[in-house]
Amino acid sequence: SQTIHQWPATLVQPVGSPLSLECTVEGTSNPNLYWYRQAAGRGLQLLFYSVGIGQISSEVPQNLSASRPQDRQFILSSKKLLLSDSGFYLCAWSVDSYEQFFGPGTRLTVL
């Protein structure tokens, strides 16, 4: 069966510090991978998606970046966090389907 992992579960970081969130998927090959941010009352905002290793598409201009160094690994990064980067970050995967499978999320607070 397929499993998706995200870590850390919670993170508190000062403004201006770097960020690295990691997501890994087990039990499937060549998945589409997604990073979303969820803010209260604003739904899921798609940040990045990837259809293969090294292939990243950005949906929203921001100070975040994403990388996919391996088939089932997706990393969200920032060199300098802003207050507005606070939120609930979700990784998801899909394989040629309307359905996306979400990870448990990372709650990021930037102080």
Added chain:
Amino acid sequence: QKEVEQDPGPLSVPEGAIVSLNCTYSNSAFQYFMWYRQYSRKGPELLMYTYSSGNKEDGRFTAQVDKSSKYISLFIRDSQPSDSATYLCAMSGSTGGFKTIFGAGTRLFVKA
């Protein structure tokens, strides 16, 4: 105008009530309509899926799509406290997940 509009609530109902959750949308190209359920501090999980117009029933849950009105609904019968969660509508014009648009989510509280 947002592509998908959903009232964030919160919606509070007594146990056993019928719950109606709704979304409107503007993009007539949407063909796949989904409802995700998200418990507090968890990732969303797919609850119901409908292709094009019509109704779909699964136990206490019924999803309806009216493409002529660009309006979708989720009904929950005999609501239970365990149904307390945020419900997000989502829609797409294709099976490619990167084209899925999510609503803001409606927070539902079912009181025992």
